[in-house]
Amino acid sequence: MKKKVYLGVxxxxxxxxxxxxxxxxxxxxxxxxxxxxxPIAAVQKGLKELEQNIPDDVEISGVCVTGSGRSLIxxxxxxxxxxxxxxxxxxxxxxxxxxxxxILEIGGQDSKVTIxxxxxxxxxxxxxxxxxxxxxFLDSQAKRLDISIDELSNKSVLSENPTDIAGRCTVxxxxxxxxxxxxxxxxxxxxxxxxxxxxxNYLSNVCRGKEIKTPILLQGGISANxxxxxxxxxxxxxxxxxPQYNMVMGAFGAALIAKNATIKQTRFRGFDIADHSxxxxxxxxxxxxxxxxxxxxxxxxxxxxxxxxxxxxxxxxYETT
Amino acid sequence: xxxxAIPNMGNYSIAFAAIADAMGATPWISPTTPEIxxxxxxxxxxxxxxxxxxxxGHFIKAAExxxxxxxxxxGNGPCRLTYYRQLLQKILDERGLKMHIFGLGDTGIKPPIxxxxxxxxxxxxxxxxxxxxxxxLIDEIEKLAWKTRPRExxxxxxxxxxxxxxxxxxxxxxxxxxxxxxxKIFERFTAININTDKKVLxxxxxxxxxxxxxxxxxxxxxxxxxxxxxxxxNYFLLGVELKNIFFPHxxxxxxxxxxxxxxxxxxxTKVGGHALDSIAHSIICGEDSYDGVIHxxxxxxxxxxxxxxxxxxVSSDYDLPVLECSFDEHTSHVGLVTRLEAYIDMxxxxxxxxxxxxxx
Numbered sequence: 001m002k003k004k005v006y007l008g009v010x011x012x013x014x015x016x017x018x019x020x021x022x023x024x025x026x027x028x029x030x031x032x033x034x035x036x037x038x039p040i041a042a043v044q045k046g047l048k049e050l051e052q053n054i055p056d057d058v059e060i061s062g063v064c065v066t067g068s069g070r071s072l073i074x075x076x077x078x079x080x081x082x083x084x085x086x087x088x089x090x091x092x093x094x095x096x097x098x099x100x101x102x103i104l105e106i107g108g109q110d111s112k113v114t115i116x117x118x119x120x121x122x123x124x125x126x127x128x129x130x131x132x133x134x135x136x137f138l139d140s141q142a143k144r145l146d147i148s149i150d151e152l153s154n155k156s157v158l159s160e161n162p163t164d165i166a167g168r169c170t171v172x173x174x175x176x177x178x179x180x181x182x183x184x185x186x187x188x189x190x191x192x193x194x195x196x197x198x199x200x201n202y203l204s205n206v207c208r209g210k211e212i213k214t215p216i217l218l219q220g221g222i223s224a225n226x227x228x229x230x231x232x233x234x235x236x237x238x239x240x241x242x243p244q245y246n247m248v249m250g251a252f253g254a255a256l257i258a259k260n261a262t263i264k265q266t267r268f269r270g271f272d273i274a275d276h277s278x279x280x281x282x283x284x285x286x287x288x289x290x291x292x293x294x295x296x297x298x299x300x301x302x303x304x305x306x307x308x309x310x311x312x313x314x315x316x317x318y319e320t321t
Numbered sequence: 322x323x324x325x326a327i328p329n330m331g332n333y334s335i336a337f338a339a340i341a342d343a344m345g346a347t348p349w350i351s352p353t354t355p356e357i358x359x360x361x362x363x364x365x366x367x368x369x370x371x372x373x374x375x376x377x378g379h380f381i382k383a384a385e386x387x388x389x390x391x392x393x394x395x396g397n398g399p400c401r402l403t404y405y406r407q408l409l410q411k412i413l414d415e416r417g418l419k420m421h422i423f424g425l426g427d428t429g430i431k432p433p434i435x436x437x438x439x440x441x442x443x444x445x446x447x448x449x450x451x452x453x454x455x456x457x458l459i460d461e462i463e464k465l466a467w468k469t470r471p472r473e474x475x476x477x478x479x480x481x482x483x484x485x486x487x488x489x490x491x492x493x494x495x496x497x498x499x500x501x502x503x504x505k506i507f508e509r510f511t512a513i514n515i516n517t518d519k520k521v522l523x524x525x526x527x528x529x530x531x532x533x534x535x536x537x538x539x540x541x542x543x544x545x546x547x548x549x550x551x552x553x554x555n556y557f558l559l560g561v562e563l564k565n566i567f568f569p570h571x572x573x574x575x576x577x578x579x580x581x582x583x584x585x586x587x588x589x590t591k592v593g594g595h596a597l598d599s600i601a602h603s604i605i606c607g608e609d610s611y612d613g614v615i616h617x618x619x620x621x622x623x624x625x626x627x628x629x630x631x632x633x634x635v636s637s638d639y640d641l642p643v644l645e646c647s648f649d650e651h652t653s654h655v656g657l658v659t660r661l662e663a664y665i666d667m668x669x670x671x672x673x674x675x676x677x678x679x680x681x
Binding site for chain 1: 351352353354355415476477480536537540544545548630633642654655656658659660662663664665666670671673674
């Protein structure tokens with residue numbers, strides 16, 4: 001008999017992460033793939049990599065998909081459970097650090113704070129309509145300066161005298177950075193200043209009114225950036241823990257959720273979907289005045305799922321945990 | 322034709338249409354559509370609130386279809402709604418649309434709209450009474466749907482029954498027809514198969530009236546929550562609202578008098594709109610140990626935005642999780658669903674942690 005393993009997929013705005021655990025919660029495989037605007041291709045790539053890297057004697061017995069693209073990718077891979085990313089991140093954090101009280105999570109487009117007491121989520125907040133203080137902004141600034149994200153990370157921690165950058169709005173932050181660079185500030189000071197500005201923005205917008213207690217975990221794509229970790233610990237005057245698997249915590253949480261759910265027969269569509277040609281089409285639902293644009297996910301002309309409706313009648317139904 | 326456009330107030334539009342009918346006018350009502358939202362946004366100053374943009378969108382659409390009159394409430398107090406009627410009229414005039422907007426409220430015993438249509442006394446009051454009957458029945462339908470939806474076995478059945486009832490109510494003409502329909506409605510809801518043992522969460526929706534009522538603006542929040550196993554209570558009930566307007570001295574849990582009293586420790590000045598109601602209702606929910614409160618706030622709404630910090634205080638004082646939701650025309654559906662799902666998961670976890678059973 002094959003060993004049972006569980007797959008978690010986190011479909012974020014910038015990356016698609018896959019993670020597989022066995023029934024002892026040991027991580028067998030994890031990957032972080034930049035989606036580059038095509039989540040379906042990215043998840044196919046991830047599955048291919050996964051197939052090559054896990055032992056032959058295991059069998060995927062449950063799949064949970066999380067992240068903002070969860071309903072689309074859930075249909076593509078054949079998810080048993082669809083879960084919001086806030087709960088997935090919290091699940092993984094509590095698993096790795098049972099005493100955690102605060103999770104700071106900054107992703108590509110969303111930034112969230114989750115407050116945990118006694119191992120239970122008691123409060124959370126998410127950024128509203130502003131992208132200041134999210135990973136996308138750091139990305140675009142790294143691109144503008146023609147340095148990689150790793151370089152940005154390593155350079156920023158070298159700064160001894162961070163520049164003050166106006167961080168309220170990304171557009172103004174960018175003009176302020178350009179201004180500071182023309183005045184002659186050192187690049188590492190500007191980069192660290194940017195990290196400080198982002199953290200300031202995040203703390204005053206997302207964490208407003210929340211009681212931030214230690215232990216504090218920093219996770220999500222941005223946690224790879226050492227400058228952000230430094231800025232957080234300076235601003236909060238506390239130690240910031242960066243958990244193992246910090247980049248793929250959402251996928252880890254999803255895998256844990258899949259493992260703990262009672263799934264009799266998984267709907268996982270198999271590794272060979274990596275070679276299928278999956279396309280999307282759309283139509284306008286005219287059943288009510290909302291006129292939703294419903295997206296159909298097609299696997300060689302067979303409809304495998306729909307998303308985009310507001311009332312939920314077109315979407316696949318999933319098990320609840 | 323003597324057509325009159327009525328702003329969308331969700332299902333209550335049916336009752337408003339009945340009043341227009343009693344006046345001898347032909348009502349023009351429409352659900353909010355993407356087209357109306359777009360029309361509204363194109364002509365509105367950006368700093369104004371979402372409800373304004375929707376009002377003007379509806380009126381432009383009506384005017385383009387040849388409707389000559391419209392009706393709009395005259396607000397009072399610090400909310401900008403006070404001057405919305407004049408502003409709406411000005412925008413329509415500037416665009417060369419020939420539509421006259423009548424104001425309602427604070428316009429004397431015989432408001433201009435009644436002077437204009439001058440309906441026969443008996444016919445009007447009989448019609449108005451029927452409209453009231455319809456309004457109270459809409460409240461009943463809503464309440465039944467809130468209770469049934471989270472417990473239904475066949476997904477979507479409650480919404481189907483609700484829509485059917487509302488369609489028939491819209492078509493009902495006389496008081497007798499409405500009364501017959503009333504008994505049918507109760508039968509239909511009892512006929513829905515429900516899981517009576519299901520433990521459901523109880524969550525209240527508070528906030529600004531048009532996002533509470535317009536299902537397009539709030540992304541059908543009642544249906545979304547019902548699908549997640551939540552019994553909702555939407556705190557904009559027109560019946561209660563009218564009672565508070567016409568009989569402000571009545572007592573009772575949701576009376577203006579009581580609400581002013583319990584909100585007093587948090588808010589002593591007028592901020593307009595339904596801001597005080599949002600605070601008072603949240604306090605009532607805290608006292609009645611609801612699982613949570615969702616605050617619906619349109620972007621640009623001064624009253625509701627100004628009470629956000631107060632709601633946070635109420636939330637910590639009563640250990641009542643309050644979820645802030647902000648709406649504009651670009652509100653992402655996925656983002657909203659993520660918040661709601663996480664919020665509901667959190668409420669379930671809290672219940673498990675507190676070992677609290679719900680007092681239904």
